[in-house]
Amino acid sequence: MTIDWKSLANNYQEDYLADLSELISIASVRDDDNATDEYPLGEGPTKAMEKFLSFGERDGFKTVKLDNTVGYIEYGEGDKTLAIQSHADVMPAGDGWKTEPFEMTIIDGLAYGRGTSDDKGPGLAAYYGLWMLKDQGVTPKLKIRLIIGTDEESDWTGMKHYFDVEPQPTFGFSPDAEFPLINGEKGNATYEIKFGSKNGEEFRLKNFDSGLRTNMVPGKAEALVETDDNQKFVDAFTDYLDKNPVAGDVKAIGDGVSVHVTGKQAHAMEPNNGINAGTYLANFLSQFSFSGDAEKFLKLAGVTLHDDSRAHNIAANYTDDVMGDLTMNVGILKFSETDGGLINTNFRYPKGSSDEIILNNLKKVADDVDELSHMVPHYVAKDDPIVSTLLGVYERQTGETNVEPEVVGGGTYARLMDRGVAFGALFPGTEDTMHQANEFQPVSDLIKAMAIYGESIYELSQEG
Ligand SMILES: [Zn+2]
Structure with a gap:
């Protein structure tokens, strides 16, 4: 099956931006002062995760909320599991914004708002990658789970719980950093x-x-x-x-x-x-x-x-x-x-x-x-298929060659998987505004990421 992922992704731009705007409008900052038994991180992070899951339900996926701190969207069946780990919580807005931080505002092709870059924008691009697969009638040979955490910016409550109660996925990636790919994370x-x-x-x-x-x-x-x-x-x-x-x-x-x-x-x-x-x-x-x-x-x-x-x-x-x-x-x-x-x-x-x-x-x-x-520090070998397959897709779609994986100081959810890497969505050359005032992502980058995620999930899903 040959799919032109780039042009396919363009068809989803309008829907994607509408969904992203809804996610950004939920101020999903951890709020310990208003923590309750029901909402241990405050209401915001849970509400954003539920909104994310509601997109999955709408599009006909199985969705599961393990508790109010973590949930997943599932597609396909099999003994092997491909996990994609994203998060619905965001950093506090801080001062110095030119636009309303919890309202997505597009200026000159740049989508501003807390979470556009970390991690609602990339997480939703990965979701649309998965949705494109389903929408095209592709049947994966393994189980795919897009897991949505709610406390990535603090203690990983929720995502840790997932790994306590669910089996270790076969392999996976977290769209919560940068391209090309991160196969090592410092302690x-x-x-x-x-x-x-x-x-x-x-x-x-x-x-x-x-x-x-x-x-x-x-x-x-x-x-x-x-x-x-x-x-x-x-x-x-x-x-x-x-x-x-x-x-x-x-x-x-x-x-x-x-x-x-x-x-x-x-x-x-x-x-x-x-x-x-x-x-x-x-x-x-x-x-x-x-x-x-x-x-x-x-x-x-x-x-x-x-x-x-x-x-x-x-x-x-x-x-x-x-x-x-x-x-x-x-x-x-x-x-x-x-x-x-x-x-x-x-x-x-x-x-x-x-x-x-x-x-x-x-x-x-x-x-x-x-x-x-x-x-502790985390490292996945360069010749592991989770590294080589994803880098192959990245090279094909961007035209870059001889791309090498990187080691960073950031800790992503990927380290929870033995064979986990971070993959996107900040492109080389795009300003990194994560955790800063006026956080943004170019809309064109988000759509490029969606195409890369679509093909990546497709390739990995055929490994069965
Ligand atoms: Zn993040």
Whole structure:
């Protein structure tokens, strides 16, 4: 059977965009403050997953909701299973949007909105790949499951549950990263460093707040301090802004000063793509004579961990030939004079390093450190058919040649499968706006991805 996947995908563009617009309009951010037994992540992520499943029902697929945190759309039968793992949750919008983040807006062929790139756009493109197969009357020789998680951006609640209760798929891919293909993912470890609330006399750190997630470079930071000389402090801040790549403002409030810093949000897997507002603010404050726990907090965040994405200062730096550099992101920084402080850091490390090495090195610079989460590095051999078949389809459709798979610092659902890879949907040359303000995907890229997914699922489905 010969199918012209590219021209076929074009026929589905209008339907695809209508469905995507519906998904984007559900603000499916994990919301722990409104978690209930029924909605352990808040309602949004579940509602978006249910909307996704409703498309499957509409188009005549079998759909299953295992619980309110994970579900799947199924097609075909057989002993083997091809799994496609996507997620319906999104990162918080953050500030700096030019359009409404939870409303898909197409400007000059670019679809803006939270989730257009990560991961509603790509996940739905994979769904349309599957739908095209069914719509064309193709009978797969194996079972295909498009699994939709609801907590990819935090703890993988739901997708982990799926793997606890369902058999391991034969192989699969996650359309939740970039093209061409990712066959290796660094280890991923998150640590929390805690501080007491002892403060200074001359300078008091009343409050410090920066960062929403450990897997994001914080774009904003704010602090409230009492100083011995407000004007001197304000002048020093103006001077600091002149010399550093951050913006900010400062104003006197009562007997204290409120100071804001703006950097640049980015994904934690390459902290150098962002500018960490939190560590810059701590760096500025660390020049003044705070004392006690406030001083320890500011010195660690603003000196030891500041501007050091390869973790040289704590001697955890490491590079592997295939998997690249260990990286460190300082994702959450908080201090209050009543509750004390915390700094959450997230490390992506290649084989050759380990979470224990990192923990031991952190313990040398901090008194109270806990490992919050950890995943080991993941690697699928280049000659595995899940790698070679998908790369073959990618090369055929894009005309690129000698395409090599990549290793990244991002952790995708693919690592839950022994033979799992990440495949799309960000094309080389398209700006990566995942986790950032003004997230977008070119509509033409999404349709190109749909065609690639269609042919890929078709090829894999004929392996039986
Ligand atoms: Zn994602």
